[in-house]
Amino acid sequence: MDADTGLPVVGMIGAGQLARMTHQAVIPLGMSLRVLAASADDGAARVAADVEVGDHTDLGALRSFAADCDVVTFDHEHVPQEHIAALIADGATVHPGPDALRYAQDKRAMREEIARLGLPSPRWTPISTEADLAEFGVPCVVKTTRGGYDGKGVFVIEDVSDAAELLASGVDLIAEELVRLRRELAVSIARTPSGSTVVYPVVETVQSGGICTEVIAPAPNASPALIERARHIATTIADAVGVTGVMTVELFETADGLLVNELAMRPHNSGHWTIEGAITSQFEQHVRAILDYPLGSVETTAPVTVMANVLGGDSPIPPDERLRRLMSHDPAAKVHLYGKAERPGRKIGHVTVRGDTIDNAFARARTAAAILRDGIDTTTKEAT
Amino acid sequence: MDADTGLPVVGMIGAGQLARMTHQAVIPLGMSLRVLAASADDGAARVAADVEVGDHTDLGALRSFAADCDVVTFDHEHVPQEHIAALIADGATVHPGPDALRYAQDKRAMREEIARLGLPSPRWTPISTEADLAEFGVPCVVKTTRGGYDGKGVFVIEDVSDAAELLASGVDLIAEELVRLRRELAVSIARTPSGSTVVYPVVETVQSGGICTEVIAPAPNASPALIERARHIATTIADAVGVTGVMTVELFETADGLLVNELAMRPHNSGHWTIEGAITSQFEQHVRAILDYPLGSVETTAPVTVMANVLGGDSPIPPDERLRRLMSHDPAAKVHLYGKAERPGRKIGHVTVRGDTIDNAFARARTAAAILRDGIDTTTKEAT
Numbered sequence: 001m002d003a004d005t006g007l008p009v010v011g012m013i014g015a016g017q018l019a020r021m022t023h024q025a026v027i028p029l030g031m032s033l034r035v036l037a038a039s040a041d042d043g044a045a046r047v048a049a050d051v052e053v054g055d056h057t058d059l060g061a062l063r064s065f066a067a068d069c070d071v072v073t074f075d076h077e078h079v080p081q082e083h084i085a086a087l088i089a090d091g092a093t094v095h096p097g098p099d100a101l102r103y104a105q106d107k108r109a110m111r112e113e114i115a116r117l118g119l120p121s122p123r124w125t126p127i128s129t130e131a132d133l134a135e136f137g138v139p140c141v142v143k144t145t146r147g148g149y150d151g152k153g154v155f156v157i158e159d160v161s162d163a164a165e166l167l168a169s170g171v172d173l174i175a176e177e178l179v180r181l182r183r184e185l186a187v188s189i190a191r192t193p194s195g196s197t198v199v200y201p202v203v204e205t206v207q208s209g210g211i212c213t214e215v216i217a218p219a220p221n222a223s224p225a226l227i228e229r230a231r232h233i234a235t236t237i238a239d240a241v242g243v244t245g246v247m248t249v250e251l252f253e254t255a256d257g258l259l260v261n262e263l264a265m266r267p268h269n270s271g272h273w274t275i276e277g278a279i280t281s282q283f284e285q286h287v288r289a290i291l292d293y294p295l296g297s298v299e300t301t302a303p304v305t306v307m308a309n310v311l312g313g314d315s316p317i318p319p320d321e322r323l324r325r326l327m328s329h330d331p332a333a334k335v336h337l338y339g340k341a342e343r344p345g346r347k348i349g350h351v352t353v354r355g356d357t358i359d360n361a362f363a364r365a366r367t368a369a370a371i372l373r374d375g376i377d378t379t380t381k382e383a384t
Numbered sequence: 385m386d387a388d389t390g391l392p393v394v395g396m397i398g399a400g401q402l403a404r405m406t407h408q409a410v411i412p413l414g415m416s417l418r419v420l421a422a423s424a425d426d427g428a429a430r431v432a433a434d435v436e437v438g439d440h441t442d443l444g445a446l447r448s449f450a451a452d453c454d455v456v457t458f459d460h461e462h463v464p465q466e467h468i469a470a471l472i473a474d475g476a477t478v479h480p481g482p483d484a485l486r487y488a489q490d491k492r493a494m495r496e497e498i499a500r501l502g503l504p505s506p507r508w509t510p511i512s513t514e515a516d517l518a519e520f521g522v523p524c525v526v527k528t529t530r531g532g533y534d535g536k537g538v539f540v541i542e543d544v545s546d547a548a549e550l551l552a553s554g555v556d557l558i559a560e561e562l563v564r565l566r567r568e569l570a571v572s573i574a575r576t577p578s579g580s581t582v583v584y585p586v587v588e589t590v591q592s593g594g595i596c597t598e599v600i601a602p603a604p605n606a607s608p609a610l611i612e613r614a615r616h617i618a619t620t621i622a623d624a625v626g627v628t629g630v631m632t633v634e635l636f637e638t639a640d641g642l643l644v645n646e647l648a649m650r651p652h653n654s655g656h657w658t659i660e661g662a663i664t665s666q667f668e669q670h671v672r673a674i675l676d677y678p679l680g681s682v683e684t685t686a687p688v689t690v691m692a693n694v695l696g697g698d699s700p701i702p703p704d705e706r707l708r709r710l711m712s713h714d715p716a717a718k719v720h721l722y723g724k725a726e727r728p729g730r731k732i733g734h735v736t737v738r739g740d741t742i743d744n745a746f747a748r749a750r751t752a753a754a755i756l757r758d759g760i761d762t763t764t765k766e767a768t
Contacts, residue, residue, distance in 0.1 A: 007707070024411045323677070327679075
């Protein structure tokens with residue numbers, strides 16, 4: 001507990017944009033996020049008062065960090081399992097715990113658990129040789145079981161020989177069928193250590209090249225049965241694996257129903273819309289959940305909310321001028337910049353637009369993101 | 385400019401709750417508020433990365449602080465005029481400037497300016513003797529021209545002799561008529577150095593003992609003519625005195641129309657509702673204005689938003705438990721705690737509730753504030 005405020009100290013390992021937005025969310029709760037940053041330049045380290053710089057694979061650094069926290073949580077999924085177990089053995093409160101986190105760290109373990117729960121996945125199998133891959137059948141998707149995110153560690157394989165180098169590398173791999181999908185959806189659930197849950201509205205995530213470009217909340221044209229099914233999947237997984245905090249289930253919608261794509265055991269890009277679009281943002285909700293506080297309302301604040309990611313580009317127009325141009329173009333667009341150095345393709349921020357109709361909000365959000373990236377409205381060109 | 389992000393550095397002198405909420409507002413803009421704090425324990429100093437501890441009356445401290453800022457602004461109105469002039473002479477960009485700030489620092493200068501602009505004030509006069517006061521007439525209100533806020537420096541005088549000590553103290557005083565008012569209103573305007581303005585909806589401020597307890601946005605039962613009059617008053621003052629940033633005009637509504645009560649040249653308690661209740665919060669708007677950025681939308685996000693201040697009490701229930709109880713009682717109430725040590729009567733936070741009807745939102749906000757203060761719902765008792 002903070003001696004002055006009488007409120008708990010929440011620590012987050014990792015200081016990227018999720019930590020940055022979590023710090024923003026805990027300020028109104030009277031708290032200040034304590035962050036373990038890889039570098040003093042990290043997005044959250046630039047804005048938080050209580051920053052320790054250290055390596056998340058260094059148990060000594062983790063122990064020193066955790067000692068001053070009432071609860072420890074994660075900006076990313078890269079902290080080794082054995083280190084988390086060691087912190088818990090020391091007496092630290094860690095959420096999500098290693099059991100739940102395992103399913104976000106290891107895609108094979110996740111697929112096995114989803115199967116055990118009787119929930120649908122794409123057809124999949126572990127592979128270690130070209131013969132395994134040939135037997136499974138190509139074209140297909142090959143994934144490293146660990147370390148993948150944002151399309152990294154995911155490979156579309158047309159021909160068995162395309163996977164030769166990957167197979168020779170010795171990393172653990174699974175093959176998954178190339179799903180004929182209608183679209184991608186996501187559903188986020190928050191669960192407390194006491195077992196309370198709230199489920200956010202199901203959203204549609206628009207992807208391009210393996211990266212989410214826009215999120216539409218709530219998902220348009222989603223039948224009550226589809227929504228109920230998505231909620232059932234999220235609740236079943238959360239209860240079974242003992243999730244604490246926010247978990248997001250990425251889903252494929254196919255002609256035959258929903259398939260589980262990926263799990264994230266933390267606030268997720270598909271939930272950034274909640275900062276403006278829901279009464280309780282996913283970041284505040286995650287903190288409430290890991291503190292075992294009563295969960296917040298997940299009601300929406302507008303008929304439609306659209307979030308568009310801003311990817312780094314190579315614009316000659318300075319960031320300050322791009323920001324001014326967006327503000328001039330759309331005085332109601334909500335900007336979120338992560339304090340990151342810009343590199344082409346790197347997520348450097350997002351924009352959220354609330355509206356009454358999907359088409360209007362989607363076009364505005366996409367245009368806003370383009371102006372922040374390029375300094376001009378490049379969406380008309382893109383659409384052709 | 386921050387070398388890594390290419391975005392400006394905004395500095396705020398003072399590190400109270402206004403600075404704390406401004407820091408929260410600039411994080412999404414890719415920035416981090418630089419604050420000059422009187423103490424490392426100040427509300428904003430607890431949550432911001434870039435904090436200098438120094439005295440706002442020490443020109444050396446102000447100069448050192450301002451040197452690293454692209455623009456300097458204020459959490460309070462207590463920086464001496466001559467120091468602000470010195471910073472500007474050094475080449476610093478300071479908003480609001482000393483000309484505008486003067487009218488928030490000096491109530492006599494404000495009353496003279498309001499009169500010069502042909503706008504209505506309560507009847508008033510400068511006083512320095514009991515004879516002056518007797519001539520003006522009692523009962524009346526006597527105010528110190530400088531240093532008053534939240535009811536401090538404001539005295540209701542029933543009998544001339546009641547003011548003897550005050551008159552003998554040698555501070556500059558004005559007397560104002562005791563206005564027979566229907567209610568108090570407030571209107572906030574943001575103005576850029578280029579002269580663009582946006583005006584927020586007129587709100588009703590509910591007062592108790594000289595302290596604002598609740599704000600209802602928009603003000604109920606306000607005729608179009610009343611709203612237009614309030615907007616005219618705000619715009620006239622802002623343009624005439626060259627306001628940069630957010631200015632709030634506190635108004636008395638009387639049978640004969642509106643009277644100007646007070647001016648604040650900064651985000652103001654009566655605008656805290658905008659964090660959730662408007663597309664652009666007053667804190668983001670203030671920063672946009674002082675950076676001469678395009679101003680943001682002032683549209684509301686709900687039919688009614690009610691903000692209730694949380695005053696420190698003497699509850700034996702720990703703050704953490706009170707927060708849990710509120711979250712359990714009302715999952716949609718938005719909490720804002722300022723990271724301050726609790727003292728009876730001190731503003732330690734506020735709660736905001738959005739709703740469809742005034743009665744419901746008002747009751748919920750008042751109950752939420754009571755639970756945060758006392759740990760229990762004491763509003764029923766209070767109302768009797």
